[in-house]
Amino acid sequence: MAQKRVIVVGGGLAGLSAAMKLAEDGIPVDLFSLVPVKRSHSVCAQGGINACNEVARQQGYSEWEHFEETVLGGDFLANQPPVYEMAKMAPDVINLLDRMGVPFNRTAEGFRDLRLFGGSLYKRTHFAGATTGQQLLYALDEQCRRWEAAGLITKYEFWDFLSPVLSDNGVCSGIVAQDLRTMQIRAFRGDAVIIASGGNGLIFGQSTMSVICSGSAAARCYTAGARLGNPEFMQVHPTAIPGEDKCRLMSESARGEGGRIWVPKKKGDARHANDIPEGERDYFLERIYPKYKNIVPRDIATREIFYICEQGYGVGNGQMVYLDLTEKATGIKYEVLKKKLGGILEIYEKFVGVDPLHEPMKIYPAVHYAMGGLWVDFAKDGRPVEQGGGGMEKGNPRNQMTNIPGLYAAGEADFQYHGANRLGANSLLSCIFTGLFMGPSVKKYLSDVQKGSAADVNAFVYETRLKDQQKKYETLLKASGDQNPYLIHRELGKSMSDNCTIIRVNKRMKVTLALIDELKNRYQTRLGMPDGSTWTNQTLTFARATGDMLLLSEAITKAAIARDESRGAHFKVPDDKADRHDIPLDERAFQRDDANWLKTTLVTYKDQRAELSYEPVDTSLVKPRPRTYGKTAAVK
Amino acid sequence: MTVPQTQNQPPIVFNIKRQDKPDSMPYWQTFSVPYRPNMNVTSVLQYISAYPQTAEGEKTAPINYDVACLEEVCGSCTMLINGVARQACSALIDQMRGEKGAEATITIEPMSKFPVVRDLIVDRTRMFENLKRIKGWIPVDGYYNLGAGPKIEPRKQDSLYALSRCMTCGCCLEACPQFTLENAFVGAQIFSQVRYFNMHPTGKVDADERMEVMMGDGGITDCGNAQNCVKVCPKEIPLTESIGWIGRKATVYAVKEFLVK
Ligand SMILES: Cc1cc2nc3c(=O)[nH]c(=O)nc-3n(C[C@H](O)[C@H](O)[C@H](O)COP(=O)(O)OP(=O)(O)OC[C@H]3O[C@@H](n4cnc5c(N)ncnc54)[C@H](O)[C@@H]3O)c2cc1C
Ligand code: SF4
Ligand code: SF4
Ligand code: FES
Numbered sequence: 001m002a003q004k005r006v007i008v009v010g011g012g013l014a015g016l017s018a019a020m021k022l023a024e025d026g027i028p029v030d031l032f033s034l035v036p037v038k039r040s041h042s043v044c045a046q047g048g049i050n051a052c053n054e055v056a057r058q059q060g061y062s063e064w065e066h067f068e069e070t071v072l073g074g075d076f077l078a079n080q081p082p083v084y085e086m087a088k089m090a091p092d093v094i095n096l097l098d099r100m101g102v103p104f105n106r107t108a109e110g111f112r113d114l115r116l117f118g119g120s121l122y123k124r125t126h127f128a129g130a131t132t133g134q135q136l137l138y139a140l141d142e143q144c145r146r147w148e149a150a151g152l153i154t155k156y157e158f159w160d161f162l163s164p165v166l167s168d169n170g171v172c173s174g175i176v177a178q179d180l181r182t183m184q185i186r187a188f189r190g191d192a193v194i195i196a197s198g199g200n201g202l203i204f205g206q207s208t209m210s211v212i213c214s215g216s217a218a219a220r221c222y223t224a225g226a227r228l229g230n231p232e233f234m235q236v237h238p239t240a241i242p243g244e245d246k247c248r249l250m251s252e253s254a255r256g257e258g259g260r261i262w263v264p265k266k267k268g269d270a271r272h273a274n275d276i277p278e279g280e281r282d283y284f285l286e287r288i289y290p291k292y293k294n295i296v297p298r299d300i301a302t303r304e305i306f307y308i309c310e311q312g313y314g315v316g317n318g319q320m321v322y323l324d325l326t327e328k329a330t331g332i333k334y335e336v337l338k339k340k341l342g343g344i345l346e347i348y349e350k351f352v353g354v355d356p357l358h359e360p361m362k363i364y365p366a367v368h369y370a371m372g373g374l375w376v377d378f379a380k381d382g383r384p385v386e387q388g389g390g391g392m393e394k395g396n397p398r399n400q401m402t403n404i405p406g407l408y409a410a411g412e413a414d415f416q417y418h419g420a421n422r423l424g425a426n427s428l429l430s431c432i433f434t435g436l437f438m439g440p441s442v443k444k445y446l447s448d449v450q451k452g453s454a455a456d457v458n459a460f461v462y463e464t465r466l467k468d469q470q471k472k473y474e475t476l477l478k479a480s481g482d483q484n485p486y487l488i489h490r491e492l493g494k495s496m497s498d499n500c501t502i503i504r505v506n507k508r509m510k511v512t513l514a515l516i517d518e519l520k521n522r523y524q525t526r527l528g529m530p531d532g533s534t535w536t537n538q539t540l541t542f543a544r545a546t547g548d549m550l551l552l553s554e555a556i557t558k559a560a561i562a563r564d565e566s567r568g569a570h571f572k573v574p575d576d577k578a579d580r581h582d583i584p585l586d587e588r589a590f591q592r593d594d595a596n597w598l599k600t601t602l603v604t605y606k607d608q609r610a611e612l613s614y615e616p617v618d619t620s621l622v623k624p625r626p627r628t629y630g631k632t633a634a635v636k
Numbered sequence: 637m638t639v640p641q642t643q644n645q646p647p648i649v650f651n652i653k654r655q656d657k658p659d660s661m662p663y664w665q666t667f668s669v670p671y672r673p674n675m676n677v678t679s680v681l682q683y684i685s686a687y688p689q690t691a692e693g694e695k696t697a698p699i700n701y702d703v704a705c706l707e708e709v710c711g712s713c714t715m716l717i718n719g720v721a722r723q724a725c726s727a728l729i730d731q732m733r734g735e736k737g738a739e740a741t742i743t744i745e746p747m748s749k750f751p752v753v754r755d756l757i758v759d760r761t762r763m764f765e766n767l768k769r770i771k772g773w774i775p776v777d778g779y780y781n782l783g784a785g786p787k788i789e790p791r792k793q794d795s796l797y798a799l800s801r802c803m804t805c806g807c808c809l810e811a812c813p814q815f816t817l818e819n820a821f822v823g824a825q826i827f828s829q830v831r832y833f834n835m836h837p838t839g840k841v842d843a844d845e846r847m848e849v850m851m852g853d854g855g856i857t858d859c860g861n862a863q864n865c866v867k868v869c870p871k872e873i874p875l876t877e878s879i880g881w882i883g884r885k886a887t888v889y890a891v892k893e894f895l896v897k
Binding site for chain 1: 656657672674675676678679682685686687688695696697698700701702703704705706707708709710711712725726728731753754757760764767768771772773774775776778779781782783784785787788789790793796797800801803804833836838839
């Protein structure tokens with residue numbers, strides 16, 4: 001019998017950790033990525049990675065607390081057993097990264113240093129300067145290079161995943177992909193396929209994500225029958241530098257290390273930030289959340305920033321607030337912050353031209369992370385927590401599997417770990433955790449003899465899918481209408497950003513939904529391809545992804561319109577209160593509604609439309625409770 | 637520093653070297669793009685994609701270029717901008733105008749030391765292959781939990797961190813007089829990476845094999861010490877130090893080998 005192989009789509013943290021874990025078990029892996037894996041979006045991550053550690057443990061923290069914080073941070077929408085399993089394995093993940101050479105910051109004695117991050121009162125975030133993602137990605141990239149040299153991993157870089165191939169009985173048995181240089185389209189056999197294709201920020205035009213994060217791979221699984229889970233939950237990060245090409249993130253670590261957010265107490269105060277005395281500044285997060293202060297979870301900080309700007313206190317163009325790292329505000333010496341935050345300080349200095357240790361930064365929220373994604377399954381470890389249970393059953397083939405047998409998802413592309421809002425520094429963890437943890441599950445799946453092998457699937461199946469994609473490619477290549485794909489994308493991005501981010505109002509989202517319909521129509525009937533080349537044609541690749549982004553936008557918007565409550569990043573204001581700026585945001589909005597909405601949104605692609613259904617959330621470990629973070633003062 | 641922004645600035649004129657295929661002849665096109673504050677070279681290329689026509693009003697194909705992070709950390713978008721190898725995403729138009737004047741044309745070309753794929757895209761496979769040759773990884777005993785890694789003092793972590801930020805962008809190789817399309821010279825990126833892995837307590841295990849590559853064809857003896865590399869490295873990696881370090885280790889290694897044989 002032919003050796004069984006696994007296809008991994010995506011070479012970010014999730015894809016690389018899955019690939020190396022499988023390779024370690026002797027399973028050959030074909031690894032596909034749009035860009036050299038070392039350039040995957042994970043390289044952008046700045047702040048750090050969470051795990052319980054010895055210091056925090058001796059202060060009363062534990063894996064259980066990490067789990068609880070994550071579930072609370074996610075407003076109880078996440079299935080609890082997978083989250084608990086992740087928190088339990090987190091310290092092992094850090095140890096492994098440490099052994100693989102990640103240059104984590106060190107204490108004087110040589111231990112791994114820790115920093116404070118959102119949603120926790122304990123230091124449990126491990127970091128490498130302010131370029132943690134880069135360091136983690138490189139360590140995993142190096143391990144995969146080792147397996148590549150050993151012949152167990154074969155890389156297909158500059159390849160675009162076009163679709164999964166399902167056998168006649170609906171089992172995922174390979175993929176179709178395109179070489180982005182030669183534009184050749186090929187089918188590949190694989191006994192299991194792992195989608196680790198990251199997030200979809202590009203849908204919103206500008207976001208903090210890399211411009212390759214279109215969600216196209218997930219969308220292509222969705223149209224092939226894979227369900228999406230909770231697509232309406234998009235995280236808007238409170239602190240980014242607004243920009244036309246991209247909103248550059250100023251990591252939460254800036255606040256974790258002491259950075260403070262404020263606006264002048266006087267509206268329209270024209271003085272330079274440094275000239276505004278302490279007493280005339282409103283450190284509004286500290287005022288409203290005296291316990292968590294500047295490190296309240298992201299969705300909350302984002303809304304407070306939005307609200308204070310709506311009230312007219314914003315600086316610059318009125319759509320920004322100060323994030324202050326100067327010694328005057330933080331009391332922390334220049335050199336100390338320089339060392340811990342160098343990477344992000346450089347970004348600010350490079351792109352804005354100001355040293356943020358001398359002058360407060362001007363920032364505003366920006367789309368940042370997709371909590372939703374491909375729906376994946378898990379098998380619960382039914383033993384009681386005290387006996388090591390409560391999490392996931394190790395090695396069960398259902399873990400991380402989508403509703404299509406043999407099609408798995410991991411990392412930001414799956415929906416499982418962050419509920420309605422992700423806590424900072426939990427994503428790097430969920431990516432590496434899922435990649436590693438699914439190894440034995442996929443292995444078990446492969447060893448199931450009854451399933452047969454992709455090598456036995458009729459060649460006709462692959463040829464058919466290949467021809468479908470070939471046809472789609474040729475149609476796009478010849479498109480001769482008047483609609484430039486980049487302009488269609490801009491229109492989509494603007495409407496999604498305006499109407500489906502921080503504050504959601506049904507009447508506005510319905511406008512977006514109608515626009516999506518119109519854009520879909522224009523895309524299908526009037527698309528124009530400004531480049532007819534059959535060699536390295538990036539415009540074509542982009543145009544194809546634009547079609548996918550339209551489909552995902554529809555799923556996001558429909559699910560958001562349906563969910564009449566506020567939960568985590570999804571914050572909805574009833575139509576009639578949309579413009580009542582006189583009422584505080586919290587009072588304007590729908591409240592969390594556990595009776596009706598403590599459920600996972602499932603979206604299925606049916607008759608070329610997004611169809612919604614729901615399933616219950618597994619809350620077997622902690623009971624949902626209100627999420628207040630010790631809020632005190634009424635919003636002024 | 638950004639120059640003062642005036643709204644009625646003249647458009648940005650871009651002179652871009654294009655090439656349709658690896659074996660076809662390059663040609664130049666001029667583009668005129670409306671000025672907006674805080675633009676970078678990438679946003680100009682994005683604009684051209686949305687409005688693909690030359691300054692003369694002729695329709696043309698959008699420009700192909702590598703891009704991902706847009707914040708100078710992925711290493712994708714290296715190209716020659718006004719003759720200098722750097723990242724398009726961190727090449728700010730205001731800054732260039734400040735230096736050259738608002739009317740100055742900006743020239744964009746693909747790097748010259750790597751084979752052109754199309755337009756501004758070049759093939760940097762060689763850099764990644766070299767990482768394989770030097771065993772650019774820490775040879776851990778598998779991915780099960782075997783406890784923490786070696787304790788590392790902060791000073792050493794500082795040095796390792798500085799080296800580990802190399803984003804395989806290729807600037808140092810483009811600028812290096814010794815590195816050509818035809819020869820086998822590995823260049824500063826690799827010298828620095830060898831130092832990185834050989835400094836690590838576990839990475840050391842493969843130190844000799846890495847030194848073999850350093851002593852071989854295209855290795856350290858081919859470096860002319862011109863130090864062009866360090867001047868262009870966007871991540872400010874101490875390349876001169878790395879070259880010196882490899883040079884010293886190479887001498888020690890040669891003596892050791894000599895004694896053994
Ligand atoms: C600026 C920024 C800072 C962040 N900082 C932190 C932090 O400090 N801590 C934290 O925990 N999280 C952070 N995050 C979030 C975190 O970085 C991401 O969620 C995480 O890196 C995602 O990793 P991934 O492996 O799922 O996907 P990615 O790293 O996005 O990789 C996706 C891979 O899929 C490939 N791919 C995609 N589509 C296709 C296709 N069609 N065909 C072939 N290949 C495809 C890509 O080429 C790529 O290799 C940050 C995010 C941003 C934007
Ligand atoms: S010192 Fe000179 S020759 Fe040596 S790698 Fe640097 S630029 Fe090239
Ligand atoms: S050493 Fe510097 S210039 Fe050379 S590839 Fe690395 S980051 Fe780029
Ligand atoms: S796009 Fe990543 S370095 Fe420029």
